[in-house]
Amino acid sequence: MTISVAMTVNGKSVSGKVEARTLLVQFLREHLGMTGTHVGCDTSQCGACVVHVDGQSVKSCTMLAVQAEGAKVTTIEGLAPSADKLHPMQEAFRDNHALQCGFCTPGMVMSAIDMVKRHNYQLDEATVRRELEGNLCRCTGYHNIVKAILAAAPAMKSAGV
């Protein structure tokens, strides 16, 4: 069954014709060519595919594109305010060397931003570690990821994002 779908991705209106079974992540990667969102496990465990739908982090491998009809979707490509300035969370990941191979990074960053906002910019290490339960780093590089998120929380608050 082919269906027309329209949504806002990173502030731009997009539309396309998809099959009912097309996943949101497939729509982003294969229809829109936005390959920043990764597919790791494809079984909603690893979190490499995390994007924001209407401000909430979701696993885009476990959501149909048609379920995002009319929604506001933000991907890793939509975070940086300009070509030469990163989002505070991206900046903190860079400053703290919070990535090794980088495969899990887009999902980590998207989950981390949602986490910081849900906790009203106030996090401690235990909370960050528990909140990361939906994201796996195959390099086991969690230590610096946690450090980056703790550093990004006040940075996001002062940047007003």
Next chain:
Amino acid sequence: MYDFAYHRPKSVADAVALLKGKEEARPMSGGMTLIPTLKQRLAKPSDVVDLGGVKELAGIKVEGGNVVIGAMTKHGDVATSADVKAHIPALADLAGHIGDPQVRNRGTIGGSVANADPAADYPAAVVALNATVTTNTGKHAADGFFKGLFETALGEGEIITSISFPKPEKAAYMKFPNPASRYAMVGVFVAKTASGVRVAVTGAGPSVFRVKAMEEALSKNFSSDAIKDIKVPATDLNSDIHGSAEYRAHLVGVMARRAVDKANK
């Protein structure tokens, strides 16, 4: 995934009409179980009726001594609801430990209860709190709603609309989560209610069940000491790569005692 016809009704009545007469049609709430099932080609529905557009199904309200939760209310919303936290903190705590934050942002209480996964958390709360499951056709009492492995009292085309939880005097839920999936290896919900003490176990057997011996002991003395010698037989409990039936039987006792201690805090 096999392809299917997709529908997004705006009301329960439209959803029921879309499901009617189509034997292979499936309703979808958050899709946290259905989509993975479809991806593995374990199901081949002709039609998927997405309840995500049915606004009347989401929301939490307090009615008298009950907290009534709409079927499409997400786990994350139950976990953070001021009403749920004020009246049944054990239920908010349970919701906040389902899956991970991303799953809690999509998965719904109605979907979890209708699916009746043997390791799901919510069935333990429904049974222990003696909740009432309301559907488009009527009401179901908690006892008797869960019939077995992925099997409930819901009929063809019957959709859960809300679940009403009576406010308990004391309650707590403890689970031993599978370290990978966060599903309950064993989860025990203990509630001291106006109609007595109820102890419901999920994850251990093919379906949620009550432990009458613990309920009787706790009715006389609501302390973990009162149930320390009560053993649950391993017969008919689940055995898999994560744990044997005997291990799960042991965990039932441990989680029950911890739940009682937590409820008494």
